[in-house]
Amino acid sequence: MKDQSIPGKFSDPYVTASGELRARVPFGNPETLWFNTGTLCNIECENCYILSSPTNDALVYLSTVEVSLYLDQLEERNWNPREIGFTGGEPFMNPDMIDMTAQALERGYDVLVLTNAMQPMMRPRVQKGLLDLQQRFGHKLTLRISVDHWRDDLHETERGRGSFARTIAGMLWLHNNGIRMTVAGRTVWGETEYEARAGYADLYATHGFDISAQDPSQTVLFPEMDELAEVPEITTDCWGILHKSPRDVMCASSRMVVKHKGAELPSVIACTLLPYVPEFDLGHSLKDAERDVALNHPHCAKFCVLGRASCSA
Template sequence: MKDLQKPVANLGKFQDAYVTADGQDRASVPLSRPETLWFNTGTLCNIECSNCYILSSPANDALVYLTEAEVRSYLDQIAARAWPVREIGFTGGEPFMNPEMTAMARTALERGFEVLILTNAMRPMMRKTVRAGLLALREAFGDKLTLRISVDHHSADLHDKERGTGSFAKTLEGMEWLRENGFRMAVAGRTVWGESEAEARAGYAALFEQHGFAIDAQDPGQTVLFPEMDERVEVPEITSACWGILDKSPDSVMCASSRMVVKRKGAETPAVLACTLLPYAPEFELGTTLAEAETPVQLNHPHCAKFCVLGGASCSA
């Protein structure tokens, strides 16, 4: 398994949760509009990508499988806290490695939530029992269920460069099965290939047209393009003054609207994290309950600046 330690970068920065390196007040984000609760179903994956931000692989079980009972407990807490959540997201690892994935999705759908599952659409999803479970969910809940497929590039060569030889063809096979059976799909790609966003979206549009996928390549909610999250890159710290300078509201940042539940290997209970992108950063672990997770988030990490505040990213559908 790859080293889980963060690389050395931005020396002197991001040391104090409340004060930047030059002595200014660090920006924070309150949980002002909780719309999405994410569940990391476990870091095990059927493949090992070259630049996976969460270091998923067939060997990494740093985050272990969540259970349907644990998911149900947090859905109960949503109701008890009166969070206005509309969407439950499942990510990994590869969520369909978790034997309770379809049961967890059903529980969330039965509560009236929209459900988003992030998947590579490869063999774990294509197992006979998983396909049967998905068909039953589609029959019962229709477009309340969306599967977001990881397609790192619209060409086979660059996708396979990240995910391994033959991955592109296997993912397309899974997507074609989803298309044939009427599932709602979205795609997640990357913007690290030396092409403009317009060029990337044009490439995805051609791919979707070729295969008859009902996915809008121009809609950022249906075709989500993520930048590389390289902690070795120097980035500015975000101060409280930056909101006015950037003409940006804290409400627009991802941690204003979402939290993620994980279960660490050896832990008795799951934990709630401030950010889907920082599963291994202890300072972003807020507690074990949603009540504890209502605390504001201090933007004390390079990803907060590069990916969220300056990049404007969102993981939601």
């Protein structure tokens, strides 16, 4: 693994700056197909890896028809994932969100929706749709709520003044209506993981939320995304050094569908973190996307290999 300060790092998909073979991840045993519903969001975070905001429509809204076509491809390609994920932007800003979620649930998939649980989710039409889905599919549907920190002041340094109370209000509505929730937080506050999970446990207890702070699948703590961070390149030798397998990395088992502004068709992306990097655009079909991925970006090292993180449940 090589220090990122050396010129030429993350520039060649086959070799590192030091001339070693770059690690690659073969695709196999697909577990999650993600859909990015669009980059528009009701808020603008201090550090959003996908640059979502009220004005960024670089990734435009997917439609129910487009999602359905990819669900058809899942069956044609025999991927058999356990989960369909929806992310944004804020998914509930997409007018087709309830219908797209229903499409996936009706085909028998578990569905995970990433949301800030704020105003877009709390609109009466969306609430009515979520209640219908809850009644029909129960815990096949999970909403992962972005709670960047268990303290309101630190959460609001990322998401803006008043955002914590609005998110908690949305979570209370979900809880009171029996809709399953998990939480995503960030690990940028100078506290240990033990301290962070203890803080989230207190938050959940205060509000009666049935979420485990100790279960990493229910309270996911993500490292910060910084493309300029000093991180090593991952070589083929790193698997043995780190005692990891390529199968452990997110792009071994997931893909994400996006639609770029102005594009005629959606594209399949290797990584949920990298929708704007052409090298990680694998083509328009799931068949096109059944190929290996070079770990040729700082996020590959910091988030997936060294950070051991995954966007899936």
